[in-house]
Amino acid sequence: MPTIYRRKAGNRRYIDYTKEQLEQCLNDMRSQIRTQRAAAAKYKIPRSTIKNKLKNKHCNKPGHPTIFTIEEEQAFVAHVTELSEFGFPITDIDLKIII
Incomplete structure (x- = not known):
């Protein structure tokens, strides 16, 4: 509990x-x-x-700005999902190369 x-x-x-x-x-x-x-x-x-x-202080989000946009991240996810459906699992190194 x-x-x-x-x-x-x-x-x-x-x-x-x-x-x-x-x-x-x-x-x-x-x-x-x-x-x-x-x-x-x-x-x-x-x-x-x-x-x-x-005074518009502290209006930015905390942390570093993101490198990729939301659309780019969704494209990566779609690509990895499509490859996994074809039977080609992706390793960390493969994902880094794709990105």
Whole structure:
């Protein structure tokens, strides 16, 4: 039976808000309905997060950019699948040569 994780009292909370709440908060800030403090209190989003989103900081995905596009990867998968259906299994070296 899997263990159900329960947050301990006093631990830091990570993203306790939805994307819709964040967008609504940012829209309120941009239309000057609320200040940063009021929006942070109402939507329960940290002010630093609101500031970063307004300045477009940390908007890239984490990690290195991918080399191949999704279409190229799907073409590799189709090629390997087709070869396996014909009875020619592919090794790691063969796949590297194909790519």
